[in-house]
Amino acid sequence: MSSPLSNQVEQALAELERQKAAIDEIQGGLHTVYSTVTAKNRAVAVTVDSRGAVTAIKFPTSAYRSMAGPELGELLVDTIEAARGEAMARTVAAFESMLPAGLPMIDLLTGGADPEHGPLPMDKLLTEMFRTAGPTDDPTPSPPAGAH
Structure with a gap:
């Protein structure tokens, strides 16, 4: 019997392999x-x-x-x-x-991202990262047991 943590690690590794294969395919086509x-x-x-x-x-x-x-x-x-x-x-x-929705990649690559006109949508980026990494859409980690 496998633990929930073991299942999460297996899922994360499978997702990593899927993304690596997708990137390899895109790079080959370029x-x-x-x-x-x-x-x-x-x-x-x-x-x-x-x-x-x-x-x-x-x-x-x-x-x-x-x-x-x-x-x-x-x-x-x-x-x-x-x-x-x-x-x-x-x-x-x-x-x-392959990228989180809303990431202004072209602006980041060309230097067009301007922090004075607003920050990068970090809340959306973190939500997307945690969505693919874990079972919930909530990027806020649970506090440790006993923490107040």
Whole structure:
């Protein structure tokens, strides 16, 4: 006969294995995800992988030929950054099913989380963590026996 604590440990380990398998599956799928952004003037198109590494730069038209060097350089930087932003958003979206609801992951990764505009929803995060770890939705631990 197994104890309630033993059952909880077994359930937690099974959940950990399930989440690890889900993460492995998502990570495996990210190797085939690419984001391509074309500049508004169609002078350049940049492709990045799921990590934001540039994999291709193309010039779909001859518009780049009439651009000054600094202008083309700025256009390349802007287009690369837009492609990286799209890739990051797609990568975060792939992992969202594994994250607690309401966690602003994209903001945390890009530095966009601003504590002055409100704290992270820690109550929701803790509730979600305890929900998956234990049998109740109440994240408040019970006081020790005899404590007042």
